[in-house]
Amino acid sequence: MSLTNALPVDAAKAAKSASHALATLPTSARNDALTAIHVALSQSKDEILAANARDLTAAKKAANDGNLSLSIVSRLDLGKKGKWEDMLKGILDVRELEDPVGKVTLRTRLDEGLELERVSCPIGVLLIIFEARPEVIANIASLAIKSGNAAILKGGKESTESFVAISKVISAALESTVVPNTAIQLVTTRDVIPQLLALDQYIDLVIPRGSNELVRYIKSSTKIPVLGHADGICAIYLEHTADPEMAVRVIVDSKTSYPAACNSVETLLVEQASLETLLPPLAEALLAKGVSLRCDASSKKALTAELSPHSSVILQDADECDFDTEHLSLTLAIKTVSTVTEAISHINIHGSHHTDAILTSSSPLAEQFMSSVDSAGVFWNTSTRMADGMRFGFGTEVGISTNKIHARGPVGLEGLMIYKYKIRGGGQITAEYGEGSGQRSFKHEKLPF
Structure with missing residues (x-):
């Protein structure tokens, strides 16, 4: 993970390049990265909670002044009973899940020597925009790495001390692995959300984590697909x-x-x-x-x-x-x-x-x-x-989606995958197939996978 104040377009380009490398890493390499992150965060608990305490002090003052909601203050508290332990457990739970990359979900014999496969693959580059909830950084980093996706994270100012501390620890941990450091980036430059939301040529999915105002703003401000929910009524x-x-x-x-x-x-x-x-x-x-x-x-x-x-x-x-x-x-x-x-x-x-x-x-x-x-x-x-990814056995989640397409409910590894179709042939062309004399017919035989 890299802390970056680069221009949004440069961060997005770097993430896109890193996503191509990350998607081809073996399961063991991605799991080793999660182990390294877990160990590093465990060893840095006191430092991270101290940073979180500073955020909490500032947030409580802002709430008392009427400038911040109490619900955001509550979500910000990483020292709340069980929250730190759940964050760390979530990383290990994700590590132990079956690798979602490269799973064959369909095989069809189109003709002799011509076979079709549908294979799971990463979405590409995720943009995560969140308020409070500093544990989101660890959650997203582990899910993104395991699923082979690159991620760009942009946090709210109320959790700056916390997410900078967590990001530095994760970044140092990744230096000892083969996962590209630019595969997980935390953007620290202020007021760059509109620019990030315009980069649909590099960013494949936006996941907002925060208030309904934030989610609605994002949904109305980008051509990039958005996964999430505005309200929890x-x-x-x-x-x-x-x-x-x-x-x-x-x-x-x-x-x-x-x-x-x-x-x-x-x-x-x-x-x-x-x-x-x-x-x-x-x-x-x-x-x-x-x-x-x-x-x-x-x-x-x-x-x-x-x-x-x-x-x-x-x-x-x-x-x-x-x-x-x-x-x-x-x-x-x-x-x-x-x-x-x-x-x-x-x-x-x-x-x-x-x-x-x-x-x-x-x-x-x-x-x-x-x-x-x-x-x-x-x-x-x-x-x-x-209704929670960890309770569902997903390890952890990037959020809960109320969308009617792609992923719905708590979104874990499976929700961060799409698929591609592969055909292995031997020189066949479409002109060979049809209803005319001498033309071939497709077999469309279902094969085990």
Whole structure:
């Protein structure tokens, strides 16, 4: 990895050249690079966390002054419980995954001596633009190297100290490997995002990691394909046959384990038949965790009647905009619905197609929900926070995509691959084939691979 203040076009050209070399390296060489990165980061923990602490101090001041959101401050904290360990584990998990490069996914005998193969190959050059989240550098570096892709990273100013420290460590580690240093570049020049987004002749895919404002800006500002999601408006539908203890456990985890995450639940859809049974103990548990409940009229009426006087007075009235908002905080919007069909309709209209869940003991209802909700992740009786590349066994992820083409959901190695077609022949030409006299016909025989 190189820290560069080169002109964007020069950085992109260098990355394109490095991508061609990286794509041809053997599995062992790419795995050795990941081992070197893991060892170097492990040995530099104190130095990196000290740099991260400096970023946090500045970010908290900016948040107190109203110049930075608290969700960004939360995402910036690399010392948060388990975050450093997860980052390092992700590198090793990626290293141990099967090599995605050069996998044959189709073989066809077109004719005798004429065979077609479809083979997986890297996309090329990735541009990663991110806010906060300093662990993104290690995640992207490991996934890019393993998948044979070059990557250009541009981080936000709020995490400058952290990503410079991490980048220096990774750069030094790569010097001992055969991976080209320009295969992973961290651009430190300010205000170069518009220039990078214009380099579609060198950059093959943009992956934004940050606020919905950032993602929307990028999608509207480039001809390069963009992989990602703007919002994480995740919903859970609570059906009346759900196990009460399970419902409390799942919803509390979905909301409170990491409120600033894109897979945190933002909307709770409660079946009418659950208002007086399942909702009150759930509300008590959420309030005990400091969650602000923004209720529609029906849910507020039920909770006011069932909760203790002290608890009921802190319920809030929901506005319609609350059901279209990614709160990224300890805030949960609650809406009453009559049927699973109404819940599905609400999610498909108001959700962001990220991750949604149903809590029920009815298998038919669960299957109806999971088939009908148009989201990248649809879950039954589990937390929306399960939407994660590491939890899926992908090692780590470059992000979660709500796209309808290429990759969807948590994007790991497989999502960073495309394919090429290879034909091995013996001089055949198209004029030999056709319906006329003396012409040959294609066999199109499927072959094992």
